[in-house]
Amino acid sequence: MGSFAGSCEIVEEKDEELRMAKAHSGRYGKPSLGGSSSKDSERKQREYHGSLEYDIDKLFQSIPVKPPTRRLLSSSFHNNFETSASAGPSRTTSPSTRSAMKKPMTPQSPRVADSLSLKQALRDRCISKASEMAAQKRLSKSAAASPRVSEADRIKSLYNQSTRLVPVDKGKGTLVSETSLMPVNKDIPSTSRSVSQRSEEPPNPVSEPSQAGTNRSGSCLSSGSGDCEVELDENVASTSAQDDVQEVDKHVTSLLPSDSSNKDNAEELEKKILATTLDLEQTVKFDDSPPEKSKTVRKVTRMIPRPKKKILVKKKLKIGIVSTKKDEETNKLLCQRCHCSLKSTSIINNQPPSYTTSHEVADENSSGSCNVSQSSEAEIVVMKQNVSSSNNDSGNKFEFSLSSKDSLGDYSRSTSMSEESNLSSRFSCGNKPHMSMDVRWEAIKHVKLQCGGSLGLRHFNLLKKLGCGDIGTVYLAELIGTNCLFAIKVMDNEFLARRKKSPRAQAEREILKMLDHPFLPTLYAQFTSDNLSCLVMEYCPGGDVHVLRQKQLGRCFPEPAARFYVAEILLALEYLHMLGIIYRDLKPENILVREDGHIMLTDFDLSLRCAVNPTLLTSTSPPDPARMSDPYNTSNCIQPFCVNEQSCQVSCFSPRLSSNQQQQGRKPKLPDQHLKRSSLPQLVAEPTEARSNSFVGTHEYLAPEIIKGEGHGAAVDWWTFGVLLYELLYGKTPFKGYNNDQTLANVVLENLKFPDSPLVSFQAKDLIRGLLVKEPENRFGTEKGSAEIKRHPFFEGLNWALIRCATPPELPDCYDFGGGPGSPGGNDDRYLECKAIGDHLEFELF
Numbered sequence: 083m084g085s086f087a088g089s090c091e092i093v094e095e096k097d098e099e100l101r102m103a104k105a106h107s108g109r110y111g112k113p114s115l116g117g118s119s120s121k122d123s124e125r126k127q128r129e130y131h132g133s134l135e136y137d138i139d140k141l142f143q144s145i146p147v148k149p150p151t152r153r154l155l156s157s158s159f160h161n162n163f164e165t166s167a168s169a170g171p172s173r174t175t176s177p178s179t180r181s182a183m184k185k186p187m188t189p190q191s192p193r194v195a196d197s198l199s200l201k202q203a204l205r206d207r208c209i210s211k212a213s214e215m216a217a218q219k220r221l222s223k224s225a226a227a228s229p230r231v232s233e234a235d236r237i238k239s240l241y242n243q244s245t246r247l248v249p250v251d252k253g254k255g256t257l258v259s260e261t262s263l264m265p266v267n268k269d270i271p272s273t274s275r276s277v278s279q280r281s282e283e284p285p286n287p288v289s290e291p292s293q294a295g296t297n298r299s300g301s302c303l304s305s306g307s308g309d310c311e312v313e314l315d316e317n318v319a320s321t322s323a324q325d326d327v328q329e330v331d332k333h334v335t336s337l338l339p340s341d342s343s344n345k346d347n348a349e350e351l352e353k354k355i356l357a358t359t360l361d362l363e364q365t366v367k368f369d370d371s372p373p374e375k376s377k378t379v380r381k382v383t384r385m386i387p388r389p390k391k392k393i394l395v396k397k398k399l400k401i402g403i404v405s406t407k408k409d410e411e412t413n414k415l416l417c418q419r420c421h422c423s424l425k426s427t428s429i430i431n432n433q434p435p436s437y438t439t440s441h442e443v444a445d446e447n448s449s450g451s452c453n454v455s456q457s458s459e460a461e462i463v464v465m466k467q468n469v470s471s472s473n474n475d476s477g478n479k480f481e482f483s484l485s486s487k488d489s490l491g492d493y494s495r496s497t498s499m500s501e502e503s504n505l506s507s508r509f510s511c512g513n514k515p516h517m518s519m520d521v522r523w524e525a526i527k528h529v530k531l532q533c534g535g536s537l538g539l540r541h542f543n544l545l546k547k548l549g550c551g552d553i554g555t556v557y558l559a560e561l562i563g564t565n566c567l568f569a570i571k572v573m574d575n576e577f578l579a580r581r582k583k584s585p586r587a588q589a590e591r592e593i594l595k596m597l598d599h600p601f602l603p604t605l606y607a608q609f610t611s612d613n614l615s616c617l618v619m620e621y622c623p624g625g626d627v628h629v630l631r632q633k634q635l636g637r638c639f640p641e642p643a644a645r646f647y648v649a650e651i652l653l654a655l656e657y658l659h660m661l662g663i664i665y666r667d668l669k670p671e672n673i674l675v676r677e678d679g680h681i682m683l684t685d686f687d688l689s690l691r692c693a694v695n696p697t698l699l700t701s702t703s704p705p706d707p708a709r710m711s712d713p714y715n716t717s718n719c720i721q722p723f724c725v726n727e728q729s730c731q732v733s734c735f736s737p738r739l740s741s742n743q744q745q746q747g748r749k750p751k752l753p754d755q756h757l758k759r760s761s762l763p764q765l766v767a768e769p770t771e772a773r774s775n776s777f778v779g780t781h782e783y784l785a786p787e788i789i790k791g792e793g794h795g796a797a798v799d800w801w802t803f804g805v806l807l808y809e810l811l812y813g814k815t816p817f818k819g820y821n822n823d824q825t826l827a828n829v830v831l832e833n834l835k836f837p838d839s840p841l842v843s844f845q846a847k848d849l850i851r852g853l854l855v856k857e858p859e860n861r862f863g864t865e866k867g868s869a870e871i872k873r874h875p876f877f878e879g880l881n882w883a884l885i886r887c888a889t890p891p892e893l894p895d896c897y898d899f900g901g902g903p904g905s906p907g908g909n910d911d912r913y914l915e916c917k918a919i920g921d922h923l924e925f926e927l928f
């Protein structure tokens with residue numbers, strides 16, 4: 083109150099104060115007696131000036147008093163108070179306000195009795211006003227926080243989830259690599275203390291994820307399409323995060339039930355809180371205890387947005403390669419780093435060139451920076467991998483080594499892991515049967531033969547840059563002396579090592595070597611040249627599906643086209659899962675379009691490798707003739723060139739009945755109605771037990787379990803598959819928010835909604851609904867993998883075995899080969915410059 087009165091009345095003149103003081107001393111003081119009494123009166127006057135009474139009197143003076151009715155007075159005060167309050171401190175300079183304030187200061191002083199009652203009224207009024215304001219403040223807070231108990235509970239539980247150490251499911255024996263779970267320090271009594279203790283620890287630099295990102299510590303995982311992919315670094319403590327943590331604690335505490343009915347406000351606030359919580363979910367790890375008893379070391383990390391151009395390392399490395407015109411006798415390649423020339427024996431009589439370079443040999447023999455000793459002739463790769471197993475506590479890390487005679491993956495290996503039999507059979511395939519008739523194999527073989535087996539960058543004409551990723555740059559290249567085009571991914575080993583991205587590059591390389599599928603890239607060769615690691619892959623001239631979608635009418639695909647693309651993706655994912663590869667980065671940007679319009683899924687550096695145990699689910703029922711006309715039947719192909727998909731899967735991947743089924747002679751549980759009608763066995767090769775705690779992917783495509791940090795497995799690929807289908811059909815992703823945090827919050831909390839337009843079939847929506855189930859255990863595909871998805875009515879009538887012979891959707895005219903040597907736009911003198919701009923490393927071709 084004092085402050086109210088004071089602030090209201092401070093504008094009045096001094097003489098008026100004096101007058102009031104006198105009146106006051108007259109009223110309450112004793113009569114003055116001589117000199118001492120004058121001193122006395124001065125003292126009293128001083129005391130009075132600082133007293134509450136003075137304030138009240140001042141306030142009183144400012145009010146136009148109409149003695150007959152106290153009510154009127156109150157109301158009048160109220161009005162004046164509001165006026166003055168709204169005028170704020172600037173009242174002192176506002177003439178209008180001042181005049182208003184002066185108004186009550188008319189000479190008509192009220193009588194003492196009136197004054198007392200008025201004072202009381204004023205005091206009451208001020209107190210009630212203050213308490214009213216405080217109450218309003220409280221109300222607005224609590225109203226915003228929790229009008230609906232269920233919402234609050236939901237958020238609280240989400241918060242709790244985020245703060246809980248991921249439980250180990252002993253029954254399933256799934257969780258591995260829980261390296262992100264910090265031990266609980268019971269000695270640390272409070273939240274803030276635990277945070278500060280953490281921040282006192284020496285800063286721990288960003289650490290690289292274990293193979294394929296199986297823990298939460300590590301560096302930013304990204305690929306260059308402008309989306310953000312993040313991987314948490316739990317080792318970086320920050321004091322600002324401490325504030326955030328406390329803020330979230332406060333938020334969550336305030337989410338207690340209240341009686342407010344302001345639902346809209348509350349929802350908005352909840353979302354905000356959730357966004358903060360979610361953000362912190364990524365950045366902070368708590369324990370389960372209530373804040374005041376928190377004992378856990380909080381690990382702070384930061385979401386790192388994925389820029390179009392990757393922020394990498396500060397490095398200035400220039401490697402230039404110059405080649406002279408093709409028809410010249412000597413095809414020179416100049417290294418800009420040391421300006422040595424890479425000699426070529428030229429293209430004489432159409433002989434492929436052969437080059438020698440001193441440091442290329444050295445590079446090939448050096449282990450580089452990625453713990454991999456490489457050469458095009460022989461290679462020993464040591465990989466560590468976290469694999470799910472029934473022994474979930476240990477994480478069951480295993481290690482295996484691969485050796486190769488040939489860079490294309492003819493391996494012999496030694497491993498302690500029995501489940502690898504299927505992997506080894508893939509490795510031994512060597513020359514990619516589905517591409518065995520491909521002229522590009524022949525061309526590569528031919529050049530290798532000519533140059534003594536040591537294929538290098540010098541054998542290629544780099545025609546143009548196709549794109550820049552997080553770990554390397556991809557060029558369109560022509561194998562010199564042939565008309566064969568390739569996409570070459572060039573990665574700088576030193577750079578990768580410095581940025582601790584070598585394991586990602588290695589994982590990608592290893593996965594590429596394993597692949598042999600029409601909808602996945604073929605790796606034709608790999609070599610290391612000038613400390614640059616190069617992967618020679620199949621070139622896709624059709625661009626990516628993201629760009630292709632932008633070119634569609636309404637920026638979305640017609641349903642048949644979308645169905646075609648997702649069907650091919652489904653087969654690719656099925657194959658990857660069979661190999662124990664969880665892809666984890668499905669999005670249109672990673673789906674390239676081949677020249678023939680079919681697709682190719684690329685980019686495996688975020689993929690997780692794990693054990694898989696393909697299981698053949700059989701039925702003992704006799705063959706059902708009706709199934710031959712079953713639209714879901716995939717083996718009724720009459721085309722001579724068609725390989726029966728199911729029998730192929732059986733023979734290629736040697737699935738076996740699960741040991742339980744074999745031992746108990748039990749009839750396996752059938753996956754669905756369609757299978758019940760079928761007598762053919764069904765292959766389920768889903769790595770259902772794989773678990774990772776990495777935070778990887780692209781915001782709009784991240785599965786809820788990744789966001790919540792609950793640990794994830796192969797089901798994330800079925801979630802992203804649902805998001806993909808949605809985006810292809812509707813031209814946008816289902817949970818996109820106005821920023822990344824909002825998107826993450828939406829993924830976890832928002833219900834799936836379908837726009838009214840474009841019109842999409844019930845089947846498509848039904849499939850999307852099944853895939854975008856937030857709980858992975860209830861998600862379509864989780865249990866039986868692609869087998870159950872393929873049988874969904876959305877794919878009715880699709881002949882899976884023949885899809886690669888089907889006519890793809892029509893492509894817009896977007897082929898661009900960039901011109902070859904000698905062709906318009908072609909560039910015969912080539913420079914490959916690897917330069918660093920800030921933190922960004924870029925290879926330039928000019």
Ligand SMILES: Nc1ncnc2c1ncn2[C@@H]1O[C@H](COP(=O)(O)OP(=O)(O)OP(=O)(O)O)[C@@H](O)[C@H]1O
Pocket residue numbers: 304305306307548549550551552553554555556569571603619620621622623626671672674684685687688
């Ligand atoms: N085989 C290919 N054929 C045609 N273009 C390709 C091929 N491979 C890659 N590209 C293009 O090169 C770009 C960079 O590819 P890259 O895989 O290095 O990066 P990314 O997809 O951003 O992934 P990341 O950053 O995770 O490595 C891609 O966006 C794609 O457009």
